[in-house]
Amino acid sequence: MTILETIKGPHDLKGLSEPDLARLPGEIREFLVNAVARTGGHLGPNLGVVELTLALHRVFDSPTDRIVWDTGHQTYVHKLLTGRQDFSKLRGKGGLSGYPSREESEHDIVENSHASTALGWADGLAKARRVRGEDGHVVAVIGDGALTGGMAWEALNNIAAAKDRPLIIVVNDNERSYAPTIGGLAHHLAALRATDGYERMLAWGKDVLQRTPVVGSTVYDALHGAKKGFKDAFAPQGLFEDLGLKYLGPIDGHDLGAVESALRGAKRFGGPVLVHCLTEKGRGYAPALDHEEDHFHSVGVMDPLTCAPLAPAAAPSWTSVFGDEMVRIGEEREDVVALTAAMLHPVGLGRFAGRFPDRVWDVGIAEQHAAVSAAGLATGGLHPVVAVYATFLNRAFDQLLMDVALHRCGVTFVLDRAGVTGTDGASHNGMWDMSILQVVPGLRIAAPRDAGQLRAQLREAVAVDDAPTLLRFPKESVGPEVPAVGRVGGMDVLHAAEVPEVLLVCVGVMASVCLRAADLLEARGIGCTVVDPRWVKPVDPALPPLAARHRLVAVVEDNSRAGGVGSAVSLALGDAEVDVPVRRFGIPEQFLAHAKRAEVLADVGLTPVEIAGRIGASLAPADRPGNGPAAPSAQGEN
Incomplete structure (x- = not known):
């Protein structure tokens, strides 16, 4: 029997011996690779949070302590450690959800598969505990990519003002969401990551002290608690501290002892604390690390050894048809530009970006900003194409209405994953756009029935410069042409x-x-x-x-x-x-x-x-x- 098979709940982690604890991350990664290869799912993000998730459940007492996951596709390890190890029908009918699910477990607080919301949830949960006089901690786990979303910073603004509220923010910093994280925040986190003197000193100290007989490991553990002081000496002051948040890190997110030490320190602090953990998306699986595009963010059914797809070869996807046509249009019209919200490749703009790198912008997980920026681009004489998943455009309704449509801006919105998407569950079905957007004056909505119509209607859309247009298409492969009579x-x-x-x-x-x-x-x-x-x-x-x-x-x-x-x-x-x-x-x-x-x-x-x-x-x-x-x-x- 493996160590993993003995884990029926978080309480089983606390009594593990050091040798068993050392074996467990490898067993979890092996399980994930084999299980997700059979069903498809989010592999890379979960390989990267193994030690972090173990540390969270060893330090905190879920569900008494509330752990809220942002972009819940990183919760496969959490599921394994909370009694859910049957991945045979992951994301399939009657099987485990690919995201947190209240129906599955009391350990799942928020059924969250949209980014940047965990901090707001955590703020509300912590306030509720204070009002009700309840003990316990609230922990929000958020990725560096999700921190590019405006909602995260709205929440941080409120959390930082609560000096005596026990709320812990864990930043899982792997430098990417689907693709590498962009923007000013990414540069700041990179500065914290890349403080060579700080990192060299910690590496030297760990090596020397752990080779020192008797007292070495004890001194090293103590130094983990003093890392904040070292960071002040060798790293730039974090903007998080300027906001009023206590900052711990950066910490090697794959050093279980280091993460546990930081979380225990954060737990003892009476106010809001931010713990900055550096992780590697796809950790422990060479094919994922070698996949430059997204480190196997999401995979289909595949051979776990060769990574060759096992499903029958599919027809071209709607996304690829759109992406190819965008390149053709871009070659014909220099005024056509593109924007996306942290999904350059998933929405099909990778080829456009490769061909016209100065005419595409990834704004991070910030759909509202994308819509307003597009209005500015249109007013400046360009025709922007904003490509996002249909379910995520819901966030930018006000901007589409009041900034784009009210000003009659020629912006084309392209909604991928429209209609029923299926395996990603309730939050990812793009089933509301044609209802929500019916009330927008002047907006024209196209729903292509086949690839030929997609190409034609995209061209019709970008030809309109005095009103917004929108195209929607599903996740599935494109079917045969449907001719008109x-x-x-x-x-x-x-x-x-x-x-x-x-x-x-x-x-x-x-x-x-x-x-x-x-x-x-x-x-x-x-x-x-x-x-x-x-x-x-x-x-x-x-x-x-x-x-x-x-x-x-x-x-x-x-x-x-x-x-x-x-x-x-x-x-x-x-x-x-x-x-x-x-x-x-x-x-x-x-x-x-x-x-x-x-x-x-x-x-x-x-x-x-x-x-x-x-x-x-x-x-x-x-x-x-x-x-x-x-x-x-x-x-x-x-």
Whole structure:
């Protein structure tokens, strides 16, 4: 039996012998590599926090002491140490979440997979303990990348003012989020990291003292408690201390004894303390360390020895199609520039950055700043393309509304991972953008159905310089081209029946689902017209008169039903006094459990069989006329 298999909870860590404790990090890393290779998941970040997580659970008493993890993809080790060692279905339906989950464990406080929020949570938890007269500590673990987010600094401003509140901030500094951390904070942390005199002195002291008989290790442990004094002599004063936070570090985050010593010192201090730990993303796994792009931030199913992917070769991704087209557009137009929020490669801007390094900016985990900076770029005569995950644009709604749209700035937002993403769970599903953004005046939203449409609509978007535009596409691979058979207004007709009764309005990638649903309905004698609006906001003026020629309109979208495209279509028909019932098929107003995208879509009824069945049931034969209205022309109407 391995040492890891004997760990059923954090209490089992406290009684480990020194030899067993020395073996445990290696066992954990071996477990992680083999387990995550079978399922896919966030490998690099977790390899980097093994000793740090062990130290946290040896020094503090979770869940009495509250440990809050920022960007919770770094909690696999935490799960292992809190009784969750079955990784066989990690991120799969019925298996462990890839993030903290209250349903899984009392040790998971915040189901946090968005960055920069842990410090605000910790501030609130610590205040609550003070008001209720409760003992115990609150610990927030935040990465250097997450510290680039404005929310983190808003929280620090409040935490620093609480001189007598026991709150510990652990900065897991591995110099990167997805990619290397950028910005002024990164330079400051680098200065603290790179104080050669300080680091050389500590390395010399450790080597000499630990070779000194009898008293050497004791003296070295004592010196760990005095590291703050050494830091003052050899390193620049930290801006954290200027804020009023006690600062301990920098500390080797892979030296378990050093991290424990620092955390115990922080625990004894009565006020807020920041413990700065230096870690290495991908630690202990050479292929991750050799992967310069992101140190295996997230991997798919692979051979753990060769790192060769084991899943079948996939078709090109939506992200790669976007990235390639951006390079082509950049070569044609010098005014097109790009911004992203700490996700240069995940959103497909890596090639653009390589080709045009002076025309792309990674602003860190700061979506709000990205939107406002884009407004400035547009006002300055450029056309910025802001590429982020759909779920993260939620943070920048006010800036999109009041800074970009109000000023009619020509900014294009590109939302990757739109709709159901699946395995990353509730927080990563991009299922709210088409609802939230319906209220933004002047904004145009495109939902491409295939790669050709993505390329075409991206070009249409960057051609607009007097209003914001937005494109959205999913995480999955691009499917086959879906040809149009005609045109009505600005909409593509994908299928036209001789005697249509149902108008199926498909949003983006739901086109193939609608076409299959139409086949099922026509097998039951119900004729369908299937249209792709292409631009789903605003509603095409040609849609109401087309709808008037049908008995039922059904809108199918991979977005929340509440306030989405279906709602906009209903409103447009009402304003045009077209009295045709509208059925809305979308994602229910709930947070979705993690599972594969196809499984989630099936669970919420977004399948051809479910859609056809519900439409067919609403058009009972007795209610249908013998002859339906004439079909729309496949050659196009205006």
